Amino acid sequence: MKRFEIAVKNGVVLTMDQEMRALNPGSIGISEGEIKYVGKEEIMGEEEIDARGCVVMPGLVNCHTHSPMTLFRNAFEDQPLEKWLKEYVWPVEAMLKPEHVRAGAMLAAAEMALAGVTCFNDMYFFMDEVAKAAVEVGIRGVLSEGLVELFSDKTSEEVLKKGVRFAEEYHGWKGMIWAALGPHAEYSCSLEFLSRIREEADRLGVGIHIHLAEVKPPVDEFVRKHGKTPIKALDEIGFLKKDVLIAHAIYLNDDDLNILKRWDVAIAYNPVSNMKLASGAARVDEMMKLGIRVGLGTDGPGSNNTLDLLQDVKIASLLQKLRYMDPSSLPAERAVRMMSRGGAEALNLDHLIGSIELGKRADIVVLDTRKARYLPLRDPYTAITYCSSGSDVRDVIVDGKIIVRNGKLQTVDLDIVVNEFEKAVADLFQ
């Protein structure tokens, strides 16, 4: 019998491979951090995970968040976006220190790991702290310093330098962290600045993470000022490539969609945040039918308020059905793919992660579906999309290491993380 470091056995395995094969039951053999076996044979492991009655799937990918904003969770809510930012978030952010970000990022990484998120795409400040938190908890991060050019008291080159410095230092760090450049949005960065971002991204070999067309007024304002849509303008300056991920992308016209398709630009869809802030509903069902890469994001905890993709995937599908007034929009199998393999593709990491296939790094989630509200399980994609929440995540493996077992974090002491987080919150909001 084949023997591996870790054997995951007896579960319903959703491989997310090209053929979307499901094995029921299936076995997964893992050694040296890599998936060495996927199939129906009996296998053995030095460590064995019995996934009987569970669904086993690739690790979830959170394609857009601001993870340290756990610090801002559950306060001053149900407000218009501008008021929330100006009266609450920005004044406090002005006082943020690296130790606050560290505490917020540690709680966020723990929360994501416990909810089956094994990779996240993050934009914030003091990203060194986020990188360290991700590695300590044991999840992967694609990280970018948020670069707000136009409302800064620094010069554009100084702002850019902050992002470049982080990328130079952390891209590829410990095989778990990738850097990106994070120009904030179409209304907070000039086209000249975005051209510089493109040059630096090419030089560094890193991707670009940007908010775009999240709400309507800045898009209208952009069109008034430039005589074209933001997407058209970015196309013309050569900004758009396969390494660009656009968060939100709600107010796009047909030409914009075609431009995104042509350049193979990726999208992060954030249904909860987009509803909570009353931003709107992106044209995701159409994007996916066009073949545009779309991943699922939670956005920051201030506008969600959790980092729980398994709860958000239901809302992702529901919002598309309502948007198109068609219950067949964003069906379950596509929704589940979007939050796993789709996210890996959107981040250009699908050569490494996103599916349970030979040779991929072993990022795997075991969902405990032996609960009344999943029954009868029948189609596992449907059950995951419409019945699950992060609380059902039982075991999580990242890079061949078990970081969550029986719902308990194995890498860090959650009590200490919570304690330090509460101290940071008290200090910041005193």
Added chain:
Amino acid sequence: MKRFEIAVKNGVVLTMDQEMRALNPGSIGISEGEIKYVGKEEIMGEEEIDARGCVVMPGLVNCHTHSPMTLFRNAFEDQPLEKWLKEYVWPVEAMLKPEHVRAGAMLAAAEMALAGVTCFNDMYFFMDEVAKAAVEVGIRGVLSEGLVELFSDKTSEEVLKKGVRFAEEYHGWKGMIWAALGPHAEYSCSLEFLSRIREEADRLGVGIHIHLAEVKPPVDEFVRKHGKTPIKALDEIGFLKKDVLIAHAIYLNDDDLNILKRWDVAIAYNPVSNMKLASGAARVDEMMKLGIRVGLGTDGPGSNNTLDLLQDVKIASLLQKLRYMDPSSLPAERAVRMMSRGGAEALNLDHLIGSIELGKRADIVVLDTRKARYLPLRDPYTAITYCSSGSDVRDVIVDGKIIVRNGKLQTVDLDIVVNEFEKAVADLFQ
């Protein structure tokens, strides 16, 4: 020190009383099934529940569902409503026997209890079985036989008789069950039939539970045929009173809203089902501002797919924000009230349940909020609305009896319930 049968201590208590008082921490003393103490004093109980770090709130009320449809969960989904009903649900429903309904209702009642739902408003067939299941699991039910007049091979009086027989037999049963008459919808019942329903409801002293204006075509069709909206027609035949609960109520005009307000008719808002079936978004924020009683419903597991109000309340609020493009729509405190006291009011049971006040029956939920994704807890209404799921329910008390403790059902053996459910599914779908 005061002594009670049960003492719930040390939690953040959301009383949902007229002043929406919160006690942090608060104590609740329960004896003889009744709330005998609410306050800040130290108390003792023969049985004590330590709710330190938890939020304690009134039991949740599911205002609209078809609970035995657990049998239909997770199959043939992401389809247009008509196709789903005609090709899947109806052919199977034609073969339903009481024992299938019993198995489906038992699983549903267990699922609801575990998710903190202590009272549900249900419409289906073989409701005797649903009544027995609710009582066995230990939750309250407002139950109605679904009366489909127009597509039946029985006479209208025969159809009516089925509903009347159930009401006569079960209204007030064991202090846990209330009956209602359940004319199915504006398109499946004639106005003459609805007049007969009103007469019988008055005679029996029971309420009326009806689907109305869930989708647009039948409303348009009704207006074409009758020259007025369904609400206007029901007004004219004297159907509308305080004892009527309308599920969905999406396609209403301003006059309709005013008529509902005038007659103090209650609404069940089903955001997940309304999005999943692409029905639309009800004008709930306006209804609540008008003072119309609105409760939250999951609808049946076929169109949700869970019976988890704590997950649905987030979507309830998000959908209103999107509908009005205003992030202050249906804010957290109103959303949490809607799924507890609001539901009790909608079912005309608020003299008995719905708040944690002296003299009310003891229906209480303890939510374990000591989890990363709730932190910092800050405003508990916000945390419940945006961070919770049914999996966080730790303890549930109904009528002074602990039916869930530490997440485990105390009244029935869940393994047996699941086993019988799976046998019923296998038999029905063979």
